Amino acid sequence: MSDIGFIGLGNMGAALVRRLMADHTLHVWDLNQAAVDALVADGAKAANGPGGVGASGAELVLTCLPTSVQVHEVIFGPDGIAASLPKGALIADMTTGDPLATKEMAARLAAEGIDMIDAPVSGGVSGAEQGTIAIMVGASDALFEKVKPAFGSISPNIFHAGDIGSGHAMKLINNMISSCIRIATFEGLALATKAGIEPKRFAEILSKGSGRGYVADTSLPKFVIPGRQNQDFGLALMHKDLTLATKLGQDMGAPLTTGNYAREVFRSALNQLGQDVDITQIIRIFEAAADVDICAAQDDFDR
Numbered sequence: 001m002s003d004i005g006f007i008g009l010g011n012m013g014a015a016l017v018r019r020l021m022a023d024h025t026l027h028v029w030d031l032n033q034a035a036v037d038a039l040v041a042d043g044a045k046a047a048n049g050p051g052g053v054g055a056s057g058a059e060l061v062l063t064c065l066p067t068s069v070q071v072h073e074v075i076f077g078p079d080g081i082a083a084s085l086p087k088g089a090l091i092a093d094m095t096t097g098d099p100l101a102t103k104e105m106a107a108r109l110a111a112e113g114i115d116m117i118d119a120p121v122s123g124g125v126s127g128a129e130q131g132t133i134a135i136m137v138g139a140s141d142a143l144f145e146k147v148k149p150a151f152g153s154i155s156p157n158i159f160h161a162g163d164i165g166s167g168h169a170m171k172l173i174n175n176m177i178s179s180c181i182r183i184a185t186f187e188g189l190a191l192a193t194k195a196g197i198e199p200k201r202f203a204e205i206l207s208k209g210s211g212r213g214y215v216a217d218t219s220l221p222k223f224v225i226p227g228r229q230n231q232d233f234g235l236a237l238m239h240k241d242l243t244l245a246t247k248l249g250q251d252m253g254a255p256l257t258t259g260n261y262a263r264e265v266f267r268s269a270l271n272q273l274g275q276d277v278d279i280t281q282i283i284r285i286f287e288a289a290a291d292v293d294i295c296a297a298q299d300d301f302d303r
Contacts, residue, residue: 004060005062007062008063008094029053063092089115115143125232134159135157182215182219185206186282189203198297235281239267
């Protein structure tokens with residue numbers, strides 16, 4: 001697959017395209033023309049809309065969009081890729097999407113001779129840039145083997161989660177667990193700060209204990225404590241993922257007591273902080289509840 005189409009050039013999509021360009025010719029499109037132009041300057045080829053991506057000659061088209069609604073639009077809309085892709089082509093959706101919607105789209109495409117798999121990623125933009133990101137693939141064995149060489153240009157961490165929809169289910173569950181850990185850690189940080197423990201020291205100790213993980217190792221020292229720096233992932237996007245994860249739990253008849261709690265904490269944070277804030281800013285909810293200012297406290301320790 002020397003030619004690959006790519007739709008959705010946000011922070012994550014653009015990072016994935018740059019990894020792929022080392023080994024493939026990329027035909028790209030996004031509503032944001034500046035994002036397209038930046039990648040064209042690096043060697044990608046601009047397509048004229050989703051239909052142009054489908055007509056580019058690429059046998060593999062990747063989508064990386066905010067929700068499954070947008071994926072459906074770029075595939076089946078008036079200028080959708082389904083109308084221009086040749087039979088036997090493969091669409092791999094890297095969106096954090098709805099597993100049931102993905103299964104429905106895959107069934108519709110199969111009737112037209114086009115394959116679809118899901119392949120969401122986890123590890124952040126930095127993981128995509130560094131080639132360490134995890135790719136969770138929902139596909140048949142044959143389609144997994146077909147797409148694996150192309151995904152190898154992105155990262156060696158390619159996992160076959162199961163059949164179609166399994167990749168999206170795995171990503172939603174991953175994000176649900178991550179969100180639960182995040183809010184528990186932030187709550188603990190607020191308490192530790194109020195108890196007089198230096199925030200940096202809290203993160204250092206936590207990262208060596210049983211509470212260690214990405215939030216303790218990376219989010220706290222790199223983004224939260226040095227002034228609530230943005231991680232380039234929206235609070236609203238994570239709430240969307242939590243909503244899909246808990247919906248999946250309802251559909252499967254699996255109780256998600258902690259996941260539902262996390263979803264409501266994120267909903268409350270959105271109501272208080274606004275729809276366009278970064279995920280790091282949820283720390284403010286816990287600071288307000290505990291009546292502490294973590295960044296100011298760290299400044300006092302640094303003096």
